[in-house]
Amino acid sequence: MKKKNIKLNVNGAFYEMEIESRITLAEFLREKLFLTGTKIGCESGVCGACTVILDGKAVKSCLILAVKADGKEVLTIEGLGLEADNLHPIQESFIKNGAIQCGFCTPGMILSAKALLDESPEPNEEDIKAALAGNLCRCTGYVKTIKAVLDVT
Numbered sequence: 001m002k003k004k005n006i007k008l009n010v011n012g013a014f015y016e017m018e019i020e021s022r023i024t025l026a027e028f029l030r031e032k033l034f035l036t037g038t039k040i041g042c043e044s045g046v047c048g049a050c051t052v053i054l055d056g057k058a059v060k061s062c063l064i065l066a067v068k069a070d071g072k073e074v075l076t077i078e079g080l081g082l083e084a085d086n087l088h089p090i091q092e093s094f095i096k097n098g099a100i101q102c103g104f105c106t107p108g109m110i111l112s113a114k115a116l117l118d119e120s121p122e123p124n125e126e127d128i129k130a131a132l133a134g135n136l137c138r139c140t141g142y143v144k145t146i147k148a149v150l151d152v153t
C-alpha cells in the first residue's frame with residue numbers, strides 16, 4: 001500500500017507521521033490521532049458531521065485526503081474549550097440556547113460557525129444560514145442553532 005510522510009499542526013500540536021495515501025483527513029483525525037470529536041456520517045460530503053477548519057476554512061474532512069493536509073493547520077472540536085469550565089463562547093451559546101440534542105452534528109456545526117465568525121464577527125441570520133447550509137441536524141432543527149450563533153455576536 002502506498003504511504004506518504006506528512007507533517008501538520010492539529011489543535012496547536014505538531015505531528016509527523018507516515019500514513020497510507022488513500023486515507024481521508026476524517027479517518028486520519030479519528031483513527032491515527034484518536035480525535036473522535038470529528039464525526040463521520042455520510043462519507044460523501046452531504047451531512048457536514050466531519051467538518052473541521054483547515055487553514056482557516058471550514059471543510060468536510062471526509063472529502064479531503066489526509067496527505068492534502070500536509071504542511072497545514074487543522075482545528076478540530078477538541079481544539080476548542082478544552083476544559084468543562086472553559087468552553088468556547090460558541091459552545092456556551094449552543095448550550096444556553098438548547099441547540100444540542102444527540103450532539104452528532106454539533107462539532108461540525110460549531111466549527112462551521114467558528115469559521116464564519118472568524119471571518120465575519122457580526123453575521124446576520126442569512127449569513128449564518130448560508131454558513132451552516134452544509135451541516136445537517138436530524139434532531140434539533142435549525143432555529144435554535146441559528147439563534148445560538150446569533151447570540152455569540
Ligand code: FES
Pocket residue numbers: 039040041042043044045046047048049050051060061062063
Ligand atoms: Fe463528511 Fe458527511 S461525513 S460530509
Ligand code: FES
Pocket residue numbers: 099100101102103104105106136137138139140
Ligand atoms: Fe442530533 Fe444534530 S443534535 S443530529
